[in-house]
Amino acid sequence: MKQLLLVVLTALVFSQTASAQKKIWDETEAQKQERMQWWTDARFGMFIHWGLYAQAARHEWVKKNERISDEDYQKYFEIFNPDLFDPADWACKAKAAGMKYAVITTKHHEGFNMFDSEFTDYKVTNTPYGKDIIKEWVDAFRAEGLGIGFYYSLIDWHHPEYTIDRVHPMSAKTQEEYDELNKDRDMSIYRDYLKNQVREILTNYGKIDILWLDYSFPGKFGKGREDWGSVDLMKMVRELQPGILVNDRADLKDYAGGWDFTTPEQFKVQKWPEEDGVKIPWETCQTFSGSWGYFRDEYTWKDNKQLLVLLIESVSKGGNLLLNVGPTARGTFDYRADKALAEMGEWMKYNSRSIYGCTQAPENFEVPANTLLTYNPETNRLYVHLLDYPLKNFLMRDYGDKIKYAQFLHDASEIKIGKPYGHWVQQETGENDVNLLLPVNKPNVEIPVIEIFLK
Template identity: 40%
Template structure:
């Protein structure tokens, strides 16, 4: 009978909670048609229809060192690559299939290159692995709402051996847990409808993974998809409960709590535009200032954010994404202390921004200036040791102006006469308290 070990769990999760910010990389054959990583499903393409992209795959600019460097310079602490996505194409040299990157014109083990490049930059290594596989003959298509061949009557007449598929899937996961050194994170995707938990032989799978990679962190999608929290949240964790919750393309309104009201560890997975894989006509990129503020929002609610890039068919991260990563990186160089190791504060969200906290450090993220001195509601005068701008270290004095004399119990910060904030995206004040706050 599985018994959840809180102490072991907290130890395993410590680096991840401290990191707060990661990069997702969705890349594969779907970068060539450039119409979404789900294109095979949307367009109901057969293996034969899709084969031309396998034969064409030759990303001449492929450079995982550039990807890893971009993540590092953006202030990210971990990177997760799609070792295999739903189309079944493997970015690693699996001995159980010919449908892999080493058999393309590229002729390289992409996962091997990736993990080496990420480790050189001092970042944590993560691999994504799909539970679905639209290429494998024994993956169910009849009555499956996602399979590309779901409406193909002739294809659905074939006999399948789902256990054979599960053996294949488990063996491939064993390969990625064995052949690429220490993995820091495994991102499975995803359980749905009646395809959940033990349908995937999940206990057997996790026992194998934990034996090979005892410290690896695993998401919760053996039980759920982007919706649903899983059994850890329900207070009755299964052996395959997952270590963190994975809301997709949204940020939980109040963070995420279990049935007892205790905060759970979670990660918002966020696209820069509207697709995970490269999409040639999707130019709806979120502005960099919005992405910075969404990262701050996640941390202020006790969560991480993993931000996606989808390299194109040549292997380049799109210029729109690079431009945003550069802006995020410049902000992080000045303000990362308000992100790394930080989390929720007992201080309520101010109307001008957000608050993150780490020990006796309170970080006020200011998105808009005030008229007159800035109120730091929730802090007492006698608690304050020092207030300063995080980006420069310059002290910010406590205001003694008569204009706020009607509010003697509120600490006001004197930001000076200039109504323009030093950083128009997010100016961060670091308030050091005399003692760590216990609320």
């Protein structure tokens, strides 16, 4: 019995010690919610993938995909000169599209720095362009009142001490091959480099709202928290920028304070993501087409309705959308991206009230067929997004005691509320069902929105 008690007590102490070790910093759930509230309300942001790969114009992973050597990739560094780069124009386009924040690549996997770092010569200030792009970008986007986010790649295909792994351009097949490739490389030196650079970007550009680290891939020939020094890295991040929001790709999902939101990539979630049965903050990152970096010959571009549904559906499940632009090597947006942003902006101009500050509708609200619902808990208004415009009668089941007033959001025109009528309808409806009398012709809006004032 004593032995069993000792085992139990030892396990309890170990559990408490492990629990203490699994914490980056102390923060209550209420404090976290307050820290994240601006982002939760914003719902819509711009991702920007920009680097030397824009000159190859065939995917940001071109160095890996084509197994290009450092020597052959160097030509892009030697001629990089985005002479048409106008960050103020970018910021205006993001704001006009309805975006509230933006995240830009300070360094992608290729290892090239878009900022002026003291820890490397492989940086934008040593190219023909000669200026700190990140500083110019931050100043312009901050001037438009947009939240500032930095993407930083944990992976680095250029640093001489970064050990070769399965996603590296020099990747191999066997342990023996990796041992040979890495015999003169010291990951601890790269780990210091990584930490020093993150310190730079969180120190030299004022208040930073989001840090987007990318990415961990534990397992065979992979890398995780130990390789990055993620625990110490995140402690430094929280100390330097206590208000910052951090994604979940540093392999610290089991650490309190090790992450703030999860990041489904190029994926539409089926429901609000959960951890241990609890809904968690989330943001899906998506592209206009199939590539993050500029890809001249890529043609799978989503149309306006697809993009709007991505945004609305994310909010309807309690999440955000981070939508990517891959600028050209001259510093302009692809004409197809410009078109997509303008079209989304036109919709957002009249319908953003169904996005900002909104979330998933309460569970007691039935979702009508071919619609998406969002809900603003502050104003107590429900938004019905008509993905497939109905005929004149729009039946809403069990809403009779919920609706005070209904209108189209885009022009605030009243929608009359009536009882279901007609022999066939009456056979299938209940006492608390209502009928919204819509115009026969669809309004001149890609996805019309009904704004319902709830009782």
